[in-house]
Amino acid sequence: MRLATFRVDGVVRVGVVDGDHLQAVEAPDLLSVLVEWEQSGPPEPRGQVWSLAAVELLAPLPRPPRNVFCVGKNYRDHAREFSRSGYDRSAGGEELPSAPVVFTKPPSAVVGPGATIERHPTVTKELDYEAELAVIIGRPGRDIAPEDAHRHVWGYTIVNDVTARDRQRAHRQWFLGKGLDSFCPMGPVAVSADEVDPEGQARPALELSCWVNEELRQRANTADLLFDIPTLIATISAGLRLETGDVIATGTPAGVGIGFDPPRFLDRGDEVTITISGIGTLRNRVA
Structure with a gap:
């Protein structure tokens, strides 16, 4: 549905x-x-x-009940491009993480399809995009085993993990660079888990693509996640109860702005378009 x-x-x-x-x-x-x-x-x-x-x-959950859980460096090629970019000051030189890298965005960061991404020119000069598949939790639970994880997934949507790269680097952590108002476009719809298969076990995994204006920047398959969805749910729920309506953004593939030499950041008027097969297209413009 x-x-x-x-x-x-x-x-x-x-x-x-x-x-x-x-x-x-x-x-x-x-x-x-x-x-x-x-x-x-x-x-x-x-x-x-x-x-x-x-x-x-609007965003399927216009104001999620809690912070959006997000996962960094969860596609190998993106982890490598981030490590090479000079912006990753959180991992002590580790190129591929040995465990999921988890941070959050506040509910106030969420906006819907067609909404504008605020430029925040007094806060950042290095605005970036990250196309991501997001999981929506249906059944609450804590200490969820990986083999039980999919019983807790209601479905999926799309998230753009917008990031102020200079702020992310300066503060040596990710919340301040990723939690600004409008930095979590979400939508256009929420799709129940019976309709898609991100891991490609029973049907084809999902193709993810991202364009800036009309230029293709990111393309990947969700089967390529470094840590799969059951691992993410097991990790996040360890000692922490997941609730109905919680959202987990699963990470972005290679092709973000800092992956280019020189980096290619977003500016006013740029349009970011993210499509994930089986879900739809999320489109937002920088104000």
């Missing part, structure tokens, strides 16, 4: 997407749908039908 959070006539609603249309469900927000899904199954669309072109799509 494909679900979207949208605004029409000034009212925020949740709907089931079918092709170029969506139909509202009787729920105040996506988090309520996810909670109810765990108890009684998928929602039944019963409300009005709209054309997607007639509504404003």
Whole structure:
């Protein structure tokens, strides 16, 4: 099932997407749908039908209940390009991490498809993009074993892990460089886990592509994750209870701005377009 959070006539609603249309469900927000899904199954669309072109799509979880969990250096080629870039001051020279590198973004960083990415010119001169598959947790749990991890996954969406590289490097950690307002575009929809297979076990894994303006910058397959989704869930949930509605961004492949020589950072007017097969396209412009 494909679900979207949208605004029409000034009212925020949740709907089931079918092709170029969506139909509202009787729920105040996506988090309520996810909670109810765990108890009684998928929602039944019963409300009005709209054309997607007639509504404003928001992030599936416009204000996640907690910080978005994010994973760094989780594709080999990106880990290597980051290590060579001179911007990685957090790993003591380690090119490939021996364990998942986890940080967070605050809920206030989340914006939806079509929303602008703030340039923050007084804060950063080195604005970068990172295309990522994101996991949405459905079933809560703590100390989740890798073999049980997929029982806790409701589904997936797309995230752009926007980053102020100079701020990331200067502070020797990643929260301040990645947690600014508008630095977590998310969407356009949330897709339930039965529709896609990121690890490519039962059906093809997902193709991820990212363009800046009309130039292809990133292309990868989610089967190439250094630490797979069960490992990420097991690592993050160790001693920390994951809750319904938690979001885990799984990392970005090679091709980010700092991977070029010289680096190619975002500027006003640039448009970042991220497509993941089976999910859709997330498009945002720098203000």
